[in-house]
Amino acid sequence: MAQAPQTLDALAVRTWCGLALRALGRAREDIDAINVYPVADGDTGTNLYLTLESAATAVEAVFAGYGTGSAEPSLADAVRAMAHGALIGARGNSGTILAQLLRGMAQVLADDPPHEREGTGGTGGTAGAGDPDCAAGTDGAGLRRALRRAADSAREAVAHPVEGTVLTVASAAAEAAEGTEGDCGAVARAAYEGARAALAATPGQLTVLRLAGVVDAGGRGLVTVLGALVEAFTGEAVRETLHAAEGAADAHARVAGVPGGAGAGPWARTEAAAQEETRTGAAGSGPAPCADATGTGGPAFEVIYLLEAEDTAVARLRARLDALGDSLVVVGGDGLWNVHVHVDDAGAAVEAGVEAGRPHRIRITHFGLGDVHTGGEQPPRERAQRAVVAVVPGEGLAGLYAEAGATAVLARPGEPPASGELVQAVRRAHAREVVLLPNDAELRHTAAAAAEQARTEGIRVALIPTRSAVQGIAALAVHEPGRRFDEDVVQMTSAAGATRYAEVAVAEHQSWTTAGICQAGDVLGLIDGDVAVIGPDVTATAVTVLDRMLQAGGELVTLVVGDEAPESVADRLEARVRESYLAVDTVVYRGGRQGALLLIGVE
Numbered sequence: 001m002a003q004a005p006q007t008l009d010a011l012a013v014r015t016w017c018g019l020a021l022r023a024l025g026r027a028r029e030d031i032d033a034i035n036v037y038p039v040a041d042g043d044t045g046t047n048l049y050l051t052l053e054s055a056a057t058a059v060e061a062v063f064a065g066y067g068t069g070s071a072e073p074s075l076a077d078a079v080r081a082m083a084h085g086a087l088i089g090a091r092g093n094s095g096t097i098l099a100q101l102l103r104g105m106a107q108v109l110a111d112d113p114p115h116e117r118e119g120t121g122g123t124g125g126t127a128g129a130g131d132p133d134c135a136a137g138t139d140g141a142g143l144r145r146a147l148r149r150a151a152d153s154a155r156e157a158v159a160h161p162v163e164g165t166v167l168t169v170a171s172a173a174a175e176a177a178e179g180t181e182g183d184c185g186a187v188a189r190a191a192y193e194g195a196r197a198a199l200a201a202t203p204g205q206l207t208v209l210r211l212a213g214v215v216d217a218g219g220r221g222l223v224t225v226l227g228a229l230v231e232a233f234t235g236e237a238v239r240e241t242l243h244a245a246e247g248a249a250d251a252h253a254r255v256a257g258v259p260g261g262a263g264a265g266p267w268a269r270t271e272a273a274a275q276e277e278t279r280t281g282a283a284g285s286g287p288a289p290c291a292d293a294t295g296t297g298g299p300a301f302e303v304i305y306l307l308e309a310e311d312t313a314v315a316r317l318r319a320r321l322d323a324l325g326d327s328l329v330v331v332g333g334d335g336l337w338n339v340h341v342h343v344d345d346a347g348a349a350v351e352a353g354v355e356a357g358r359p360h361r362i363r364i365t366h367f368g369l370g371d372v373h374t375g376g377e378q379p380p381r382e383r384a385q386r387a388v389v390a391v392v393p394g395e396g397l398a399g400l401y402a403e404a405g406a407t408a409v410l411a412r413p414g415e416p417p418a419s420g421e422l423v424q425a426v427r428r429a430h431a432r433e434v435v436l437l438p439n440d441a442e443l444r445h446t447a448a449a450a451a452e453q454a455r456t457e458g459i460r461v462a463l464i465p466t467r468s469a470v471q472g473i474a475a476l477a478v479h480e481p482g483r484r485f486d487e488d489v490v491q492m493t494s495a496a497g498a499t500r501y502a503e504v505a506v507a508e509h510q511s512w513t514t515a516g517i518c519q520a521g522d523v524l525g526l527i528d529g530d531v532a533v534i535g536p537d538v539t540a541t542a543v544t545v546l547d548r549m550l551q552a553g554g555e556l557v558t559l560v561v562g563d564e565a566p567e568s569v570a571d572r573l574e575a576r577v578r579e580s581y582l583a584v585d586t587v588v589y590r591g592g593r594q595g596a597l598l599l600i601g602v603e
Contacts, residue, residue, distance in 0.1 A: 054089020309357025470601025
């Protein structure tokens with residue numbers, strides 16, 4: 001066996017991310033199954049996996065940037081990428097907390113000046129990100145500080161911390177690490193063992209966990225991530241037994257009505273416990289309560305978004321969102337934040353973000369009539385026969401697609417959704433058959449990977465290679481759930497293929513294009529993905545693009561207008577169609593912050 005690294009350097013970070021991602025992939029379904037606080041939506045394992053996937057992808061991108069030469073990224077490069085990737089990819093309550101844990105570690109490992117580290121006198125001392133030798137990594141002392149900062153920053157990010165959650169497990173890991181001397185392997189193992197012990201005790205701290213006979217799902221996920229950290233340093237996989245502490249496990253299981261002994265324990269969920277959970281209103285894993293410690297009621301919506309805002313604005317946002325709902329977690333910094341809250345008024349939560357700065361990647365999830373917030377027992381929701389999942393570039397289009405019955409995945413230009421996010425959307429659609437619309441040529445392979453993954457889970461998925469949201473609109477317009485699946489897919493594919501698409505955008509820098517050289521600030525008109533028009537004015541360029549598209553004929557023009565487009569552009573284009581093209585109809589939608597100023601479709 002190759003000697004595993006005993007210092008925390010960039011390669012160790014990369015190894016840790018890879019091992020943690022695989023471990024969460026194996027444990028995902030088990031973690032989802034014990035998700036009972038604060039909302040029993042069964043997605044904690046999935047959210048943790050998607051968050052870690054985004055972090056691992058960012059780290060891999062840093063290494064790819066160095067190519068195959070002898071140079072490698074520094075520890076600071078790797079941990080900052082890991083933290084940023086987790087921040088922009090955080091999913092759900094548990095994923096948001098994990099992102100802040102990783103950010104806390106990065107703050108120590110990448111930003112600590114030398115004089116603030118332990119042992120910096122004389123010839124001793126700990127290498128760190130502030131040292132010239134930080135590329136070589138840090139030792140056990142540095143890892144101890146990083147784990148402490150991680151636990152503290154995560155707790156600070158939660159509006160109302162609750163014990164018996166992932167916060168408790170993270171604090172226990174940090175405390176155990178602080179009481180251990182040695183290299184990174186020894187510190188990581190101590191943190192792991194401390195976290196396991198704390199996890200086993202969580203049912204004694206939260207009534208909903210005790211009644212359900214489970215440990216906290218978010219804490220369970222953190223134990224898995226720390227187990228991967230141990231393996232990254234020692235090369236030895238940890239054994240995560242289902243009974244973190246046999247005595248406590250049996251005791252908590254008996255309270256929940258579960259027989260002790262083999263197969264019992266707080267990591268196993270039983271039918272009796274699930275029934276008791278429903279009666280008491282217990283809910284899924286996370287660090288903040290939905291109403292009270294028994295979870296007997298709570299808001300109807302989960303709202304998550306990335307936010308570009310100043311620190312002072314975020315402080316005001318925290319206070320406003322705290323008054324609107326619960327389970328409030330705001331993580332990040334340096335102008336970019338990830339906001340998570342449970343509310344009854346989702347619109348007010350988004351408006352608060354707009355007032356604070358620039359929200360994007362907005363995701364709103366209704367907990368549904370069958371979740372434990374409503375009280376009373378509800379039968380499992382039946383799978384729909386067929387659903388449509390679509391990637392859309394703006395909030396306005398997300399609403400339009402949702403009104404048409406589709407499950408929308410909001411994407412921001414430059415930050416496309418990962419395959420895992422698309423898989424999660426397919427699962428959320430809760431259907432036997434799913435039509436997937438990527439609405440972007442560059443997302444075709446990502447969507448294909450997501451479709452393949454969903455098929456392994458027994459879902460029939462058809463991928464229609466739509467290259468623009470207006471092609472997706474055309475496909476949705478002919479969607480008929482009552483038709484045979486193959487026939488429906490053929491009709492939707494035909495409608496999308498018969499729709500020519502264009503967009504009007506502003507050039508960010510000088511570039512060679514198929515229409516000539518453009519300068520930064522020029523208005524570009526792209527038809528079917530290629531630059532066809534370069535002009536100084538948005539409306540005039542849009543008219544030219546529309547004329548070129550209608551030269552080949554058409555019956556319907558679809559306009560999707562972005563927030564930054566001139567107010568008059570839609571009226572001018574509608575007038576142009578009325579005056580110059582007989583028997584051609586026009587429909588206009590508001591796309592919100594969609595990247596392009598204008599999307600045009602011609603059918």
